[in-house]
Amino acid sequence: MDLRALLTTHLKLRHLVIVLAVSEHGSLVRAAEELYLTQPALSRALREAEHAVGASLFERTGRGMVPTPAGAACLEHAKAIVGHLSTLRRRVDELNDPDAGLVQVGAHVTGANLLLPRAVARLMADKPRVEVRLREAPPETLIQELGSGDLDLLVGRVTDHASTARLRLIPLYREEFRIVAASTHPAHDLPDVSLHDLVASRWVVPLANTPLRDELELNFKNAGLAPPAQHVEAGAPATLRTLVVEGGFLALMPESMAVAEPHIKILDLHLDGLAQQVGLLLHPDRPLTPSAALLADKLREVGSEMERNLASGVEHIP
Known part of the structure; x- marks a missing residue:
């Protein structure tokens, strides 16, 4: 240089x-x-x-x-430079007052229901004066905000995809996306249920141009079917849950989220390619502030526990 x-x-x-x-x-x-x-x-x-x-x-x-x-x-x-300067300012602030700080973390559906809340609770138990700002948005938006420095880190699906090619990916645990429906949905009564039985139903589908949406459509294609004609694109967990429970829609949902919902049941149908690595998504060369680094440590800690619990089938606690 x-x-x-x-x-x-x-x-x-x-x-x-x-x-x-x-x-x-x-x-x-x-x-x-x-x-x-x-x-x-x-x-x-x-x-x-x-x-x-x-x-x-x-x-x-x-x-x-x-x-x-x-x-x-x-x-x-310009976004990278300004993001670095913003992080530098907050790192110096935390060096001057180690008990304070600000962490800005983004999450989509994956990891937003259990992993992130548990890790944030542990962070604030150790550092009560730290301010945490949680941001839920579509993956593309979150990745842009990570690049501009508006977010310190992301929690979500860790996968090889064009959208995450420039990020540093740290897998924490593995779980499967399952097809879910309200517990009263007639699909639960079907013997040997298949995609052919479900394609005419109303679906909540993942957002376009995301790995999960691509894999869902590939499953329909491999079954000789077009994707569901009746569908709503949604990514926010609260919207997805309401459409499933109150609207009678089918949807994909992380297994740990589905088993925690009393009014939702998982269909006895496994799709290919929907097991996922959940983890951290970081800017490749921007150091974390001390508080953000501590949150990353808590996420690793909780992720290890969830991996053990999912493997033993006991990760059923909301």
């Missing part, structure tokens, strides 16, 4: 912040309002950023300010 060259670069942190704001708002006017700048000052700073990078970063379209290819590359690095 040529440190001397970096001392003379014209690209400053304020330029990266401005590029991020313009991208987020798609408008110079709204970006200027967000940053408490005049529009001429923001436009001038954006021109400075483009001069420092050596390429145009945005083009005006009917949809607003859209990043050019060079702008997209600049945004990727």
